[in-house]
Amino acid sequence: MAHLDATPDRIAAAARRVMARCDELARVTATPGSVERVYLSPEHARVNRLVAEWMRELGMRSRQDAAGNQLGRLDRIAGDALVPDEPALVLGSHLDTVLDAGRFDGIVGVLMALEVARLLRAPLGDDRYGVRLPFALEVIAFSDEEGTRFGKALLGSSAVAGIWRDDWWALKDAEGTTLRQAFLEFGLDPARIGEAARRPEQLVGYLEAHIEQGPELDRRGEPLAVVSSIAAARRFQLVVEGEARHAGGTPYDMRRDALLGASEAALAVERICASEHHIIGTVGQLEAFPGAVNVVPGEAHFSLDLRGEFDGERDRVWDRIAREFDGIMGRRHLRWRAREVHSAPAVMCAPLLQDVVREGIVSALPGVSDDPATLFSPAGHDGMSIGAVTDVGMLFLRKPRRDQPPPGRVGLGRGRGTRHPCARRVRPLPRRRPRLRPPPLSSRRLLPNARPHGSRQHPAATRMDSVRTPSSGLPGVLHRRCACGVRLRHRGRPSLSEVSRAGRVVRARRHRPVRAGRPDRQSGGEARPFGRRLGAAQWAGRRAGVIVFQILGVVLGVAAVVYLVFALVRPEKF
Known part of the structure; x- marks a missing residue:
């Protein structure tokens, strides 16, 4: 702690600054009302400029590398001079997000790294700063950890690790833009992607602080944990x-x-x-x-x-x-x-860096975390790529409850969800209605031709109330109403509209009406008979139709016979 000017007031001010800047970065979004920043987008450029400004405010040398990552560096101080090109300890995380992301996912790791640099920096005169450590200190804000736009995660850290593959240039986003074209539109040169790579001798190690993104720390009631490996x-x-x-x-x-x-x-x-x-x-x-x-x-x-x-x-x-x-x-x-x-592949965090993180938790929270939790990370992080060139260590922070989707909200990404545009069309499934039970036998009034109903029929199908309503064509039209309130028509079955209005699905008996009829919408409410009870005119019309079809059938049959006979007798005509 000899090199760290960390009074309680300065640490509290640093914490307030981190939270305020998380809110500021959350406002840089492609979708109002949620957090969305994807690789090589205008929002990516805006947050890079903001972070570069905060880095220069600390006296760091800031630059954007060939992959769009934003870097800041404090060189090692030796005597009264800065020593360039020394190996560096790298702190950082990512600035890109998933769709509808939380405001702390990745971002809090970058901002915490900047505050560590603020506490470690030492003035050298002429507005120059460095660190009095055996190595330099760098902060990297990786550009694409999530892989939201092009479907390939860890693009930014892969470039830094020197494991960029040429076939990635053909990756396309949802609009058909290739990764190569997006590089050019962002102002980057695809031919220079190799310049972002770092060699193992240039790095001392990589440390990252990240939200846990799971419930384990919250269940244990602990604020911090050591990460043993990345899945x-x-x-x-x-x-x-x-x-x-x-x-x-x-x-x-x-x-x-x-x-x-x-x-x-x-x-x-x-x-x-x-x-x-x-x-x-x-x-x-x-x-x-x-x-x-x-x-x-x-x-x-x-x-x-x-x-x-x-x-x-x-x-x-x-x-x-x-x-x-x-x-x-x-x-x-x-x-x-x-x-x-x-x-x-799985990345095992270096044992030395695990011990460093563990000691840091114990010293920061004496009496609270004497034996900090050690967790493996099921989620991917930039350390998976950086592990190819240097040792990796990680610190998990308990996920703030306000960064979790509250009830009634939909979180599509990792972190706090906001109301999804389609949420208003989502309704909870109704509870299953209890099975209807038939009324007591004493309350049933069986119709003359009613049969005992089975288990798959409407429980109260044999209990009906007969109501006669005046009709212009008949003395009265019989409508039946079930005990549950569903009006029965069409040979005792309820219409779909009536079932919908009643709010229940019923299976009714097929009772034959005593005096049947139903309103005919095409005749202005006239009763259109059906069933056996037809008027004299209707019966006469039906009989006439039957006779016509019978005669037509006889004529066609006779014609077919004549045709066959003629074909056999005079085949030369065919």
């Missing part, structure tokens, strides 16, 4: 192929429904991963083609994000999932294939 991750895009056929004309035994196969596969992922230790599998995307309401889906696309504490365990579970997929698709006569789009 191994693999991501797949999977395709299930079946056969698209008409929904109405295809019986179930002939269907090859790709969507049902993909859905069963998603459930298998949940079942398998839940039975494993520290393995997390997530199906976050599912799309059916051709996507018509009356067509059996012939193809389904879905994603799989698989994470584990160790590479071997993660790969073993993927093999188990693949075997399960084989069985599912075989039973359903489907085909499936998988394309791996991301793979990152």
